[in-house]
Amino acid sequence: MYEKLETRTFLAMLVGVSLAFVFLMKPFFGPIFWAMAIAMIFYPVQLRLLARIGPRPNLVALLTLVICLVIVVIPVMVLVSSLIAEGLGVYQQIQSGQIKPGEYIDRVNRSFPAIEAFLAQFDISVTEIRDRIANAVVGGSQFLAKQALGFGQNTFQFFLSLALMVYLAFFLLRDGTRLVDLLIHALPLGDERERLLFAKFAEVTRATVKGNLLIAIIQGALGGFIFWVLDINAALLWGVVMAIVSLLPAVGAALVWVPAAIYLAATGEVVSAVVLTVFGVVVIGLADNVLRPIFVGRDTKLPDYIVLLSTLGGIVMFGVNGFVMGPLVAALFMAFWGIFIREFGHAAHLASVGGEREATDTREGNEGG
Incomplete structure (x- = not known):
């Protein structure tokens, strides 16, 4: 009894000191x-x-x-x-x-x-x-x-x-x-599970940072370039804005270049509006639609809608760090549930099958008797 009390007290103090350390590093x-x-x-x-x-x-x-x-x-x-x-x-x-x-x-x-x-x-x-x-x-x-x-x-x-x-x-x-x-x-999670989770953590972080940042840089550079070619004011600023909004899957740089194309058409610069629209759809849009699944979705093994929702939620919760933290939390969530389904769900299925076989054998024995 006394040993159990010592163990529980130690674990409680371990959790308390760990939480204090987390707040200290916040x-x-x-x-x-x-x-x-x-x-x-x-x-x-x-x-x-x-x-x-x-x-x-x-x-x-x-x-x-x-x-x-x-x-x-x-x-x-x-x-x-x-x-x-x-x-x-x-x-x-x-x-x-x-x-x-x-x-x-x-x-x-x-x-x-x-x-x-x-x-x-x-x-x-x-x-x-x-x-x-x-x-x-x-x-x-x-x-x-x-x-x-x-x-x-x-x-x-x-x-x-x-x-x-x-x-x-x-x-x-x-x-x-x-x-x-x-x-x-x-960590008391089992070495195999922990290695799987750490590997998933590194994989998602690497893929999300490299993928999202690379896509953002490419789209921002392309957008800033076409704005500069068309002599639109503050091309560098708008290029950076396009890079930032391109962190959002399925939304992206179109939030910037579409209104710019509409304004150019409204002011009579039809050729510039057409050039910007074609460049935005074909070049900037293609960079998003082709590169994002390659660099982010494929490596993280996350569906596009999960990447979008987790990115938005991460930005709301964690600020600028959220475009990485959001998909990371989503990937770890799916990894934990994958482990649970593979291990505990499989065990429950085997137990259910075993129970059905035992019941069948008992019923057959009673009928034979």
Whole structure:
């Protein structure tokens, strides 16, 4: 009895200390998560370097981290700084009256009166839509300006988080295999199940980050390029916006280029509108429809609708990290239920079959008697 009390007390304190540690690490959730993502995504690179250099874990981890910084981190920082500068320029133009979102919508409405007649059938007011869109554009520009101001004021915090992420990524690259083995040994789920779950975790994280980010970069670059070719204002800004919205499956960059094509047609630039529409449907849309199932759906073994719903839910719950966390939670949910059905469902089925056979044998014995 006393040993059971000791065990229960120890387990309760273990859970309590673990929860306290989780809350202690909560402010650093972003750097920790992205350090783990870097370690998992660049693990194949690490293996190749290990095969070339030999068993020198510190050097291999350092070289892998340098490759990550050159390929990913530094370009993202340059892009973000350019986006902030261009976003501030658009905000200043809106504040000075050079850009008037409401006038753009009025021009579209005058050029296509059929839109107003169509919406009137559903009791939808074009004026109300105009005001909402104009307020959304102004609010978005204010948000960009606020973020730019906050970035300038919190530069030290940003670089502290970046340094922490790089620091953790180095040790995760160097000691990641040992840490996984330690967790497998410590968790009471069964080694085979734990290895399956850790493999699924790494697979989904790698596929989602690589897939979604690669698709976003491709679509944003294509969208920014065609906007630049057609001499549309703030091409870099709109390219980044298209990259962000392309993180949403089945929605994507069309949220940006379709209104732009409609506006070009409304202002008489029919050729530019046709070029943008054809390019958006054929090139940008094809990049989404072809690459997303290859990089995300196929690797995560998740249906497209699950990827969409989990991505949206993840963004709502976890913010910018949600486009990875959402599909990750969905994949782990399906992995857990797959294990349950395979092990416990199979056992229940065997027990049911055994019970039916026993009942049949008993009935046959009674009839024979």
